[in-house]
Amino acid sequence: GLFDEVQHPLLARAQLPDAVLAGIIDTLSRDGGGNSNTAARKWINYRDLSVQQLGSIYERLLEHAVVPAGDGGVTTRLSIFGRKGSGSYYTHDDLVKLIIERAVGPLVEERIAAFEKRSGELAHSTRPRRDRLFALQDAKLDPAAALLDLKICDPAMGSGHFLVALVDYLADRTLELMADAPALVDWAPDEQQYESPLVRRIADIRERILGSSKQHGWSVDVDQLDDRHIIRRMILKRVIHGVDKNPMAVELAKVSLWLHTFTVGAPLSFLDHHIRTGDALYGEHVARVLDELRNFGALFHQSALIRIGAATEPLSRLSELTDVDIAEVHQSKQIFDTIVAELAPVNRLLDFWQGLRWLAPLTNKKQLQSDEYRGLAALLSGQFGELMDVVASGSVAADKKEDVPAAEAAHALLADIRTLAGREHFLHWEVAFPIVWRGLADGRPQGGFDAIIGNPPWDRIKLQEVEWFAARKPEIALCARAADRKKKIAALQKADDPLWSDYLRAKHRAETAARIARTGGEYPQLSAGDINLYSLFVERAEALIKPAGIVGLLTPSGIASDLGASKFFKAVATHSRLAALFDFENKNVFFPDIDSRFKFCALIFGGRSRRFAETRCAFFLHAVAELNDPDKQFVLTAVDFAAVNPNTGTAPVFRCRRDADITTAIYARLPVLVDRRGDKPQAVWPVKYMTMFHMTNDSGLFKRRDELEAEGFYPVDGNRWKRGDSECLPLYEGKMVQMYDHRAASITVNAENLNRPAQPVAATPAQHADPQWLPEPQFWVATDSLPPAYSPAEWCIGFKDVTAPTNVRTMIAAALPAAGFGNTLPVFVADNGAKQFRAYAPLLLANMNSMIFDYLARQKVQGQHLNLYIVEQLPVLAASGYEYDLGDQTAADFIRDQVLHLTYTATDMTPFARDMGYGGPPFIWDDEDRRHRMARLDALFFHLYGIDRG
Numbered sequence: 001g002l003f004d005e006v007q008h009p010l011l012a013r014a015q016l017p018d019a020v021l022a023g024i025i026d027t028l029s030r031d032g033g034g035n036s037n038t039a040a041r042k043w044i045n046y047r048d049l050s051v052q053q054l055g056s057i058y059e060r061l062l063e064h065a066v067v068p069a070g071d072g073g074v075t076t077r078l079s080i081f082g083r084k085g086s087g088s089y090y091t092h093d094d095l096v097k098l099i100i101e102r103a104v105g106p107l108v109e110e111r112i113a114a115f116e117k118r119s120g121e122l123a124h125s126t127r128p129r130r131d132r133l134f135a136l137q138d139a140k141l142d143p144a145a146a147l148l149d150l151k152i153c154d155p156a157m158g159s160g161h162f163l164v165a166l167v168d169y170l171a172d173r174t175l176e177l178m179a180d181a182p183a184l185v186d187w188a189p190d191e192q193q194y195e196s197p198l199v200r201r202i203a204d205i206r207e208r209i210l211g212s213s214k215q216h217g218w219s220v221d222v223d224q225l226d227d228r229h230i231i232r233r234m235i236l237k238r239v240i241h242g243v244d245k246n247p248m249a250v251e252l253a254k255v256s257l258w259l260h261t262f263t264v265g266a267p268l269s270f271l272d273h274h275i276r277t278g279d280a281l282y283g284e285h286v287a288r289v290l291d292e293l294r295n296f297g298a299l300f301h302q303s304a305l306i307r308i309g310a311a312t313e314p315l316s317r318l319s320e321l322t323d324v325d326i327a328e329v330h331q332s333k334q335i336f337d338t339i340v341a342e343l344a345p346v347n348r349l350l351d352f353w354q355g356l357r358w359l360a361p362l363t364n365k366k367q368l369q370s371d372e373y374r375g376l377a378a379l380l381s382g383q384f385g386e387l388m389d390v391v392a393s394g395s396v397a398a399d400k401k402e403d404v405p406a407a408e409a410a411h412a413l414l415a416d417i418r419t420l421a422g423r424e425h426f427l428h429w430e431v432a433f434p435i436v437w438r439g440l441a442d443g444r445p446q447g448g449f450d451a452i453i454g455n456p457p458w459d460r461i462k463l464q465e466v467e468w469f470a471a472r473k474p475e476i477a478l479c480a481r482a483a484d485r486k487k488k489i490a491a492l493q494k495a496d497d498p499l500w501s502d503y504l505r506a507k508h509r510a511e512t513a514a515r516i517a518r519t520g521g522e523y524p525q526l527s528a529g530d531i532n533l534y535s536l537f538v539e540r541a542e543a544l545i546k547p548a549g550i551v552g553l554l555t556p557s558g559i560a561s562d563l564g565a566s567k568f569f570k571a572v573a574t575h576s577r578l579a580a581l582f583d584f585e586n587k588n589v590f591f592p593d594i595d596s597r598f599k600f601c602a603l604i605f606g607g608r609s610r611r612f613a614e615t616r617c618a619f620f621l622h623a624v625a626e627l628n629d630p631d632k633q634f635v636l637t638a639v640d641f642a643a644v645n646p647n648t649g650t651a652p653v654f655r656c657r658r659d660a661d662i663t664t665a666i667y668a669r670l671p672v673l674v675d676r677r678g679d680k681p682q683a684v685w686p687v688k689y690m691t692m693f694h695m696t697n698d699s700g701l702f703k704r705r706d707e708l709e710a711e712g713f714y715p716v717d718g719n720r721w722k723r724g725d726s727e728c729l730p731l732y733e734g735k736m737v738q739m740y741d742h743r744a745a746s747i748t749v750n751a752e753n754l755n756r757p758a759q760p761v762a763a764t765p766a767q768h769a770d771p772q773w774l775p776e777p778q779f780w781v782a783t784d785s786l787p788p789a790y791s792p793a794e795w796c797i798g799f800k801d802v803t804a805p806t807n808v809r810t811m812i813a814a815a816l817p818a819a820g821f822g823n824t825l826p827v828f829v830a831d832n833g834a835k836q837f838r839a840y841a842p843l844l845l846a847n848m849n850s851m852i853f854d855y856l857a858r859q860k861v862q863g864q865h866l867n868l869y870i871v872e873q874l875p876v877l878a879a880s881g882y883e884y885d886l887g888d889q890t891a892a893d894f895i896r897d898q899v900l901h902l903t904y905t906a907t908d909m910t911p912f913a914r915d916m917g918y919g920g921p922p923f924i925w926d927d928e929d930r931r932h933r934m935a936r937l938d939a940l941f942f943h944l945y946g947i948d949r950g
Contacts, residue, residue, distance in 0.1 A: 095590060098624050099602055107451060150239050151436050152166060152241065154453055155452060157454065160256035182194045209325075225263065232260070237319060242274065243275075267325065273336045274433075284426075286430050287443055287444050296365060298382070339434070345388050347428060349387065349392070361519075374406055374410075375406060383406065395411055436448065448545050448546040450546060452541040457534060460533070465477070483699040514531050517536055518531070522540070535559065537553065538551070538568070547607045548609050549610065550606050554602055554603075556598070557600055557862035560862060562862070563867060566648040570648070572606075573641045573651065574641060575638070578612065581604075581618075583621065586598045598863075601862075615636050617636050634657045634660070640652070644664060644860075646873060650860075662947070685876070686831040688829050689826060692786070692821040692823075695823055701785050702778075703779060703781070704778070718817065719775075719777075721780055729819045731780060733777070735802075736775050744760075747760060769925050771922040774906065781820035789829065795817055795912045796841075797815055798827040800812045801826055801866055810857045811857045811866065817908040842895065842916065845903075847876050850937060850941035857871075877945075882895070891940060904918065905923055
């Protein structure tokens with residue numbers, strides 16, 4: 001009844017799932033207080049349904065998974081990681097506007113500047129004024145009309161939030177330029193003032209809509225056909241481009257855009273040519289495929305591309321159609337359907353070649369001689385016809401009996417790849433948007449978007465077992481140890497559970513996607529290590545824009561600070577391609593469902609030929625409005641980026657210009673811990689860095705207390721367990737340690753907590769006061785599992801890897817007893833013998849725990865990890881710096897004494913005390929005394945680093 005009442009095919013045309021339609025209808029039929037409101041059901045109010053509401057519907061649907069029901073049907077179940085896995089989180093309006101203004105704004109200003117320049121040239125021309133005005137009114141020169149020639153895309157658009165905001169932004173700017181243009185042509189006489197060609201174009205569209213309405217007997221108020229509504233339609237049809245892998249998101253994005261640009265008396269605009277379903281990260285380039293086909297001797301005629309290239313020419317006409325009546329909508333659809341049909345053969349060929357990379361990657365011609373590639377060899381040789389035609393048909397037939405095996409193999413390969421392509425939604429950008437890349441007929445398409453904007457998913461490609469099983473078999477996800485989880489997963493195989501096959505497919509799919517990203521050649525800068533989707537989108541965006549285009553994306557701040565991103569970031573930051581880096585701390589302001597400590601940034605950078613005079617920076621922002629504070633926003637140069645991170649060139653994190661001045665001055669005076677700029681690393685102190693056990697990968701080596709007891713182990717001094725000659729040591733984790741305190745917390749396990757089952761329980765004052773008390777770890781590990789490099793050590797230095805620049809202290813280090821250490825507690829051990837280590841290790845420990853060192857460390861940490869590459873690039877005191885006299889002792893002697901008192905508070909650190917030359921009992925824990933000692937050390941290191949009160 002709803003659709004009949006409004007007599008409009010909006011929602012029916014979108015082909016949305018029933019659940020989505022129900023949500024939209026429910027939203028439309030309620031007022032702000034949740035009461036039924038018949039008037040709200042009328043079409044004229046549909047446009048009041050905001051993109052936020054549609055986005056909310058989409059996100060909430062993702063939180064439910066469709067699962068089999070006991071009666072043979074299906075039902076839905078809450079999927080707590082559903083939204084995280086798709087990276088679907090509503091982006092705050094202020095952030096959307098910031099990205100658009102910084103990425104699209106410069107493109108607008110350039111068109112204004114070009115118009116002003118031409119106007120100035122014509123002002124001094126001897127040509128008649130009428131001719132000069134006519135020359136200025138060229139649609140490609142007029143600034144308002146020029147905005148409609150922009151091609152801007154969101155490659156991970158979700159429900160269309162960025163695109164809706166972009167329509168508004170460009171509509172406002174277009175109206176401003178139409179109004180301001182006459183003032184820019186001050187040499188024109190009053191009776192012949194300059195007028196944008198859009199004025200006449202808008203008037204024509206308005207008259208056509210009114211004429212069509214009158215013809216159909218519709219009553220239309222001309223006030224509802226203002227310039228803004230009509231310009232929005234023009235922008236929507238010509239400028240806006242979007243992609244998403246989720247078909248439901250694509251349809252919701254169309255609905256969002258239709259609602260926002262609805263014009264009374266006119267049908268909905270045709271959008272299928274610019275809003276596409278597909279995986280923005282995986283697809284082929286026409287030129288690359290043709291080159292590879294030739295290298296493998298495939299039969300392929302260029303005439304096919306010429307025919308297809310000619311078929312794309314009507315696309316220009318399609319974009320010019322404003323769909324003011326249903327006839328134009330049908331015309332738009334007819335043109336697009338024709339183009340899709342003509343492009344289908346090349347699209348399927350590209351699907352086929354991308355599918356080969358997933359199923360059976362080719363590296364050389366010799367592979368074609370093996371039985372595994374029999375079907376492919378036959379296809380490439382032209383045995384069954386030209387490759388494009390065979391792939392387009394999807395089948396082959398053998399004319400001779402001896403050709404049957406090859407035909408069957410080829411047919412099976414075609415079927416497998418067609419299934420794969422249908423599942424993965426490969427997107428071949430040049431074919432998906434042929435008007436953006438011209439020259440398809442030549443096999444060498446050229447072009448790209450003027451700007452890429454958006455908020456791509458922030459999730460790893462690697463299959464996350466806890467998240468995957470949480471929605472399918474929670475008892476597996478709840479396993480505290482990865483080793484226990486793997487046993488339960490293996491049990492699925494033994495039980496022939498269908499979930500085992502689903503798991504294998506999902507795991508293989510993720511591993512294959514990661515392999516293609518690493519080896520496919522599309523992501524040479526950002527595909528190392530544990531790949532995150534956002535990093536691939538950044539590199540994809542760089543490839544999709546024109547050389548002078550601009551990218552504006554919201555990404556985790558790691559894009560500017562992580563080691564894996566350093567090659568990319570250094571390239572843009574040190575070549576003046578970085579326009580802005582605005583770093584935000586979440587603090588539940590922007591993304592309530594994401595950890596409040598998480599940091600993300602607005603990254604604005606240019607194409608390979610784009611240069612910016614300066615880079616605007618701001619860090620630790622909690623609101624976009626803080627960018628108006630001159631103390632928050634400042635300028636950094638390429639030299640600044642390189643000076644404070646000499647090894648990687650990644651971004652520092654300065655809160656203000658004063659931070660930058662202090663930090664760069666320290667770097668000018670002191671060496672970094674390890675300088676890797678030369679052929680051979682230069683280290684101030686000969687220490688060896690080590691991460692001993694990975695808490696997930698090595699979990700099979702860990703034993704719980706109940707397991708030790710069951711195996712016949714018994715406890716001994718130092719929180720160790722023995723059984724004959726076998727001995728197990730406690731496994732320390734970062735959460736158990738604080739500054740100069742290896743007994744800060746025990747571990748308790750809450751098996752019901754999927755995200756963080758192991759939690760610290762802080763030591764009580766009474767426990768700290770007892771030198772015999774030791775913290776309870778989660779696990780113990782056998783001594784014969786310790787790495788050889790560590791085995792002789794009786795103590796070492798460790799620091800907390802998991803941290804944040806917003807914590808009270810970012811760097812937290814302590815001397816630690818002989819034990820096992822998880823990856824959240826990396827350690828430094830001797831690299832040149834125990835004797836030398838005893839002498840300098842307390843000095844290095846005090847240096848790392850000093851307030852000035854912490855100040856420098858927090859300038860580098862963007863995420864939640866204090867990685868080795870960050871620590872190595874921090875300035876430290878060399879041995880000569882500790883020769884400073886303090887009365888009758890040196891700074892080194894004073895520091896060693898303070899560190900001894902702060903560290904030796906328990907009997908398990910007796911080896912440390914002995915190496916410090918002390919043979920007495922542990923020092924009794926005294927909070928007040930400890931505060932004074934650490935304050936003295938902080939004051940001393942400020943002085944040694946050259947920091948005064950000024």
